[in-house]
Amino acid sequence: MPAAMPVVIMISGRGSNLRAIIDAIDNKLLAVRIVAVISNNAKALGLEYARLANIDIRCFNQGDYSDRESFDLAIQKGIDHYAPELVILAGYMRILSVAFVHHFQGRLMNIHPSLLPEFPGLHTHQRAIEAGVTTHGASIHFVTEELDGGPVVLQTRVDVRKIDTAETLAARVLVKEHSLYITAIRWYAEGRLVLKNDNAMLDGKKLDEPIQLDNPE
Numbered sequence: 001m002p003a004a005m006p007v008v009i010m011i012s013g014r015g016s017n018l019r020a021i022i023d024a025i026d027n028k029l030l031a032v033r034i035v036a037v038i039s040n041n042a043k044a045l046g047l048e049y050a051r052l053a054n055i056d057i058r059c060f061n062q063g064d065y066s067d068r069e070s071f072d073l074a075i076q077k078g079i080d081h082y083a084p085e086l087v088i089l090a091g092y093m094r095i096l097s098v099a100f101v102h103h104f105q106g107r108l109m110n111i112h113p114s115l116l117p118e119f120p121g122l123h124t125h126q127r128a129i130e131a132g133v134t135t136h137g138a139s140i141h142f143v144t145e146e147l148d149g150g151p152v153v154l155q156t157r158v159d160v161r162k163i164d165t166a167e168t169l170a171a172r173v174l175v176k177e178h179s180l181y182i183t184a185i186r187w188y189a190e191g192r193l194v195l196k197n198d199n200a201m202l203d204g205k206k207l208d209e210p211i212q213l214d215n216p217e
């Protein structure tokens with residue numbers, strides 16, 4: 001069997017996506033190896049999952065750097081040390097510098113809790129409710145310079161209920177986020193999913209529309 005693809009995961013907080021990825025690897029649903037978890041927040045709760053799984057942890061504190069560029073460069077070097085083939089943003093809550101994004105172009109993936117291009121940025125669930133949409137969800141995309149703007153690969157949809165609050169809606173989206181991310185990472189690790197000339201390609205074909213997986217495995 002070929003060696004599992006090395007990946008780095010970046011988090012800032014709760015880490016439920018990180019935990020889901022660790023569980024999928026343990027359950028042999030995903031053939032990647034998490035070589036490090038990186039955080040901009042040494043107090044991120046999700047770091048506990050990395051500790052329990054004996055994964056290397058590296059924390060970087062923005063206050064130790066004069067600007068975003070030098071901060072991101074330090075993180076970039078920290079990641080390069082592990083030579084990952086994919087860098088997975090899983091609730092990493094800082095905007096990345098252009099140089100960082102360019103450096104990892106094509107091997108930098110993010111999950112965003114909305115049906116992009118709707119609701120980029122923060123507070124997506126509250127904004128979806130206020131906008132009165134009946135369908136909401138989550139998207140996986142390759143990261144480009146534009147915030148939450150890179151080519152979307154996969155989406156999963158969730159019906160918005162009249163009684164939903166941002167919390168209840170977020171909880172239903174989150175469950176689906178986990179399996180959606182695992183599917184995307186698996187496809188990437190299998191070489192099926194790539195970024196080519198700024199286009200997401202699956203099995204050699206350009207994705208003109210994101211793939212909708214309403215019941216991801």
Ligand code: GRF
Nearest residue numbers: 014015016017091111112113
């Ligand atoms: C998720 O909703 C993800 O879509 C967004 O940040 C949240 C992270 O959650 N980017 P967790 O830290 O993985 O639990």
